[in-house]
Amino acid sequence: MKQHLYARSFLFIFGYAIVSALAISIVLSVFVMWLSSNAHASETELPQMRINDAKQGTLLFKRQDNRRQYVSAPTLKTDVSMKITGMLARVTVEQHFTNPTQLWQEGIYVFPLPDDSAVDRLRMKIGERIIEGQIKEKQQARKIYIQAKKQGKKAALIEQQRPNIFTNAVANIGPGETVSITIDYQQRLEYVKDTFSLRFPTVVNPRYTPAATRQLAEVLSNDSPSTFTTGGWLQKTAITASREHVTLDAGHPVSINIELEAGLPLQHINSPYHKIDVMRHNRQHIITLNNKHMPADRDFVLSWQPVLNRAPQAALFTERTDQANYTMLMFMPPQQQASNAVRLSREVVFIIDTSGSMGGASIRQAQKALHWATTQLSPKDSFNIIQFNSSTHKLFKNSVAANQQNLSIAKRYIDNLRAGGGTEMMSALRAALANQSHETASRQVRQVVFLTDGSVSNEHQLFNYIQAHLRNTRLFTVGIGSAPNSFFMKKAAKFGRGTHTHIGDLNEVETNMRALFSSIEKPMLTNIKTQWLAGTTAIEQSDHDALQSYPARISDLYAGRPLVVVARLPDHIDGLRVTGMVGEHPWQRTFTLTGGAAHNGVAKRWAREKIASLMDSLQDGADNTKVRGQVTKTALTHHLVSKYTSLVAVDVTPTRPIESTLQTQRIKTPLPKGSDAKTFLGLPKTATPAELNLLLGLMALLLSLGLWFMSNRTTRRLY
Amino acid sequence: MQSTALKASAVCLLGIATWQISDAAIIKGKAWLAQYLLQDAWQKTLKTQQTIKPWPWADHWPVARLQIPAHEQDLIVLAGAAGNSLAFAPGHMTQTALPGSKGLSVISAHRDTHFTFLRHLNQSDEIIVTDMHGKKVIYQIDETGIVDSRHFNVNDVTQSLVDNDSLLMLSTCYPFDEIVPGGSLRYIVMATQRKTVYL
Numbered sequence: 042m043k044q045h046l047y048a049r050s051f052l053f054i055f056g057y058a059i060v061s062a063l064a065i066s067i068v069l070s071v072f073v074m075w076l077s078s079n080a081h082a083s084e085t086e087l088p089q090m091r092i093n094d095a096k097q098g099t100l101l102f103k104r105q106d107n108r109r110q111y112v113s114a115p116t117l118k119t120d121v122s123m124k125i126t127g128m129l130a131r132v133t134v135e136q137h138f139t140n141p142t143q144l145w146q147e148g149i150y151v152f153p154l155p156d157d158s159a160v161d162r163l164r165m166k167i168g169e170r171i172i173e174g175q176i177k178e179k180q181q182a183r184k185i186y187i188q189a190k191k192q193g194k195k196a197a198l199i200e201q202q203r204p205n206i207f208t209n210a211v212a213n214i215g216p217g218e219t220v221s222i223t224i225d226y227q228q229r230l231e232y233v234k235d236t237f238s239l240r241f242p243t244v245v246n247p248r249y250t251p252a253a254t255r256q257l258a259e260v261l262s263n264d265s266p267s268t269f270t271t272g273g274w275l276q277k278t279a280i281t282a283s284r285e286h287v288t289l290d291a292g293h294p295v296s297i298n299i300e301l302e303a304g305l306p307l308q309h310i311n312s313p314y315h316k317i318d319v320m321r322h323n324r325q326h327i328i329t330l331n332n333k334h335m336p337a338d339r340d341f342v343l344s345w346q347p348v349l350n351r352a353p354q355a356a357l358f359t360e361r362t363d364q365a366n367y368t369m370l371m372f373m374p375p376q377q378q379a380s381n382a383v384r385l386s387r388e389v390v391f392i393i394d395t396s397g398s399m400g401g402a403s404i405r406q407a408q409k410a411l412h413w414a415t416t417q418l419s420p421k422d423s424f425n426i427i428q429f430n431s432s433t434h435k436l437f438k439n440s441v442a443a444n445q446q447n448l449s450i451a452k453r454y455i456d457n458l459r460a461g462g463g464t465e466m467m468s469a470l471r472a473a474l475a476n477q478s479h480e481t482a483s484r485q486v487r488q489v490v491f492l493t494d495g496s497v498s499n500e501h502q503l504f505n506y507i508q509a510h511l512r513n514t515r516l517f518t519v520g521i522g523s524a525p526n527s528f529f530m531k532k533a534a535k536f537g538r539g540t541h542t543h544i545g546d547l548n549e550v551e552t553n554m555r556a557l558f559s560s561i562e563k564p565m566l567t568n569i570k571t572q573w574l575a576g577t578t579a580i581e582q583s584d585h586d587a588l589q590s591y592p593a594r595i596s597d598l599y600a601g602r603p604l605v606v607v608a609r610l611p612d613h614i615d616g617l618r619v620t621g622m623v624g625e626h627p628w629q630r631t632f633t634l635t636g637g638a639a640h641n642g643v644a645k646r647w648a649r650e651k652i653a654s655l656m657d658s659l660q661d662g663a664d665n666t667k668v669r670g671q672v673t674k675t676a677l678t679h680h681l682v683s684k685y686t687s688l689v690a691v692d693v694t695p696t697r698p699i700e701s702t703l704q705t706q707r708i709k710t711p712l713p714k715g716s717d718a719k720t721f722l723g724l725p726k727t728a729t730p731a732e733l734n735l736l737l738g739l740m741a742l743l744l745s746l747g748l749w750f751m752s753n754r755t756t757r758r759l760y
Numbered sequence: 761m762q763s764t765a766l767k768a769s770a771v772c773l774l775g776i777a778t779w780q781i782s783d784a785a786i787i788k789g790k791a792w793l794a795q796y797l798l799q800d801a802w803q804k805t806l807k808t809q810q811t812i813k814p815w816p817w818a819d820h821w822p823v824a825r826l827q828i829p830a831h832e833q834d835l836i837v838l839a840g841a842a843g844n845s846l847a848f849a850p851g852h853m854t855q856t857a858l859p860g861s862k863g864l865s866v867i868s869a870h871r872d873t874h875f876t877f878l879r880h881l882n883q884s885d886e887i888i889v890t891d892m893h894g895k896k897v898i899y900q901i902d903e904t905g906i907v908d909s910r911h912f913n914v915n916d917v918t919q920s921l922v923d924n925d926s927l928l929m930l931s932t933c934y935p936f937d938e939i940v941p942g943g944s945l946r947y948i949v950m951a952t953q954r955k956t957v958y959l
Contacts, residue, residue: 069785728933728941731787738780745773752766
């Protein structure tokens with residue numbers, strides 16, 4: 042009886058549970074559906090979704106036929122060979138574009154070259170045929186290229202975007218086909234502290250464009266061939282304006298092969314960032330990468346040092362062409378120390394770039410450099426630290442004495458520096474240059490040491506400011522990271538009448554900063570003027586159109602750095618007098634221009650220096666149209682790519698069938714090594730299983746109800 | 761005998777149904793209810809200018825208010841775009857700029873709770889963001905699009921920004937009607953700052 046009661050109450054509870062579960066389920070599903078429909082409440086007609094074009098395979102795009110598909114860009118392999126003789130290097134860069142897809146493609150590649158490179162030759166290799174490129178005025182070259190592209194002909198176009206950034210566009214690469222583009226350029230070697238060096242850049246740091254120059258950047262981007270845009274959304278939102286067409290990639294392979302003919306016995310050959318193999322072959326050294334290929338993620342640097350006491354103190358190279366005589370003269374300033382022993386007290390202002398592009402290894406190098414630099418201050422000196430990213434912050438309101446207390450404040454400040462944000466360089470320069478304290482004794486040396494990777498695109502505006510506000514200050518730039526913008530570094534130092542140093546690795550910090558600090562104590566030779574001579578008579582440059590010598594304005598020389606003059610000379614000129622000041626004493630030296638080694642490339646060098654000088658004159662307010670005309674004329678005569686001239690090569694016969702369309706793809710430019718921006722930040726997962734739960738639940742509910750009724754029916758049939 | 765078996769399976773299925781439906785209800789209910797519960801914390805945040813946890817054990821706090829008048833949306837945004845905060849509200853990806861400030865700010869939410877309406881947003885719709893200091897920033901939608909989260913790097917967009925750009929990206933999973941979660945596609949809405957209003 043009792044058991045029966047238990048069973049009944051159990052059944053009752055069980056039944057109750059079932060009914061309430063059913064009720065709960067139904068109520069909850071109604072609730073869930075109400076919530077879901079709530080979210081849909083504002084639903085109207087489903088708008089046609091705007092699907093975007095594909096960009097670098099990161100954006101999924103829908104084709105007309107509604108099939109999703111990725112398009113991959115042509116792949117790229119680069120072979121570099123260099124011939125180094127005297128003070129010049131002749132470099133051949135071969136870019137092999139392979140189209141892995143089944144579509145006809147146009148590949149556009151943005152690549153860096155040394156900032157003083159004179160690009161003078163383009164060859165396009167299709168199978169066994171080689172098509173030589175022609176130098177044309179920029180717009181004309183673009184027209185030729187676009188026309189060939191439309192006609193289905195293979196074509197290549199080399200344009201200069203910035204002094205050290207070029208684009209190579211190759212049209213009509215067929216499915217599975219490889220087109221090789223060969224670019225030749227010439228560059229000058231660096232010669233600092235008895236060491237020759239040369240840099241081959243492989244990566245472009247994404248540049249930062251301050252808001253004020255947005256319009257300028259837009260003009261720049263409009264300036265690039267309009268047909269190149271793919272029309273992806275990144276382009277439409279104001280982003281591309283400053284993107285410099287740079288897309289990011291892990292890096293494609295680069296091989297390097299160098300023939301070095303130093304002309305001097307060498308002590309050692311060194312490549313700080315890459316492992317190299319050196320082979321001696323008569324008077325030549327053959328240098329190759331140890332790994333054969335390197336990923337294009339940091340600049341390649343090669344340096345070599347003549348044996349002790351054989352470091353050249355002066356050098357003369359000449360080239361005679363049909364039109365004229367060209368001369369390149371290098372000499373070292375007087376080495377005797379202008380050391381009246383007493384070191385002057387100085388004010389040092391450190392500016393450190395803490396923008397986003399400095400993230401990763403760069404900021405650590407900069408911190409180490411700053412730490413080291415502050416230890417070099419004597420208590421007589423005063424100093425300040427300014428950091429900038431989107432905004433500028435000064436450690437001290439005004440420069441303070443370099444005593445223990447202030448130095449330990451500085452130390453903590455440096456430790457806490459973090460990279461992030463924009464690169465508003467102008468406000469930092471303003472902070473350093475604008476309020477030069479009046480009490481700065483005339484005997485006090487004022488130095489600004491500027492640590493940055495120079496990832497800015499408003500370079501010219503910055504140069505203008507430096508030039509206008511420099512006064513007694515000297516600006517020294519320290520390039521940080523594996524791929525600094527060396528065009529900016531060098532020019533900023535030039536307008537700032539200081540020097541440029543580069544730190545590419547944490548291990549280099551101390552050596553390079555030490556070199557900088559020892560050389561910046563005092564310039565060796567100031568107020569430098571040159572005077573060309575015919576016999577003993579001075580020839581005025583303005584009297585002779587044939588006589589053109591560059592640089593037009595010579596900046597102060599610091600210890601261990603040479604003066605290099607490149608000139609086009611009339612026949613009767615046979616001497617050069619250089620005058621200047623060593624400390625407070627006048628100094629003079631006369632060179633006789635006889636002898637010297639004949640050297641191919643001096644004329645090209647001269648033309649490149651002339652173009653650089655003309656472009657610089659824009660900073661002084663020279664007339665734009667006039668400069669444009671002069672640059673174009675010089676560039677066309679000497680077959681050089683410039684801001685106003687481009688190289689273009691077009692195949693004679695069309696290869697692409699007119700009915701197949703051409704896809705345009707940007708080839709990714711690799712990001713510098715150690716950069717934080719390389720890290721991948723993906724969008725989070727944002728789907729709940731709620732709908733799935735509801736669907737499963739409702740299905741189970743229906744099934745359960747069905748079974749229940751079925752079981753009832755079976756029961757009825759049985760009894 | 762047969763009927764007992766059928767009844768037993770019916771009961772089992774009912775159990776499963778209840779379990780599944782309650783799960784769905786919890787997800788939807790949490791998302792719906794939390795917006796009311798977060799209001800209080802948000803008002804306090806505005807008043808004190810400090811981060812306020814909505815309930816003592818929470819590991820997130822309100823960072824902004826997101827309004828889209830044209831679609832009658834008014835949402836409190838929490839810090840962090842991981843599951844813990846997304847269950848209650850749209851979440852701000854902490855690696856990106858704060859909503860309403862310079863740079864790129866990314867806010868994500870579930871496609872089937874707070875961001876279901878995302879598919880209905882049109883170009884030039886206005887989005888109003890109120891930050892913790894009460895500053896109101898009005899964004900205008902430039903583009904909508906679909907990206908593959910396996911390849912789309914938010915840092916690429918941040919990298920390419922121009923200084924004064926203030927960009928807002930709303931993201932949610934795509935396709936909206938997919939029943940099974942976990943796909944790699946995302947629907948994104950890009951908006952640029954138009955003007956700033958102070959309260």
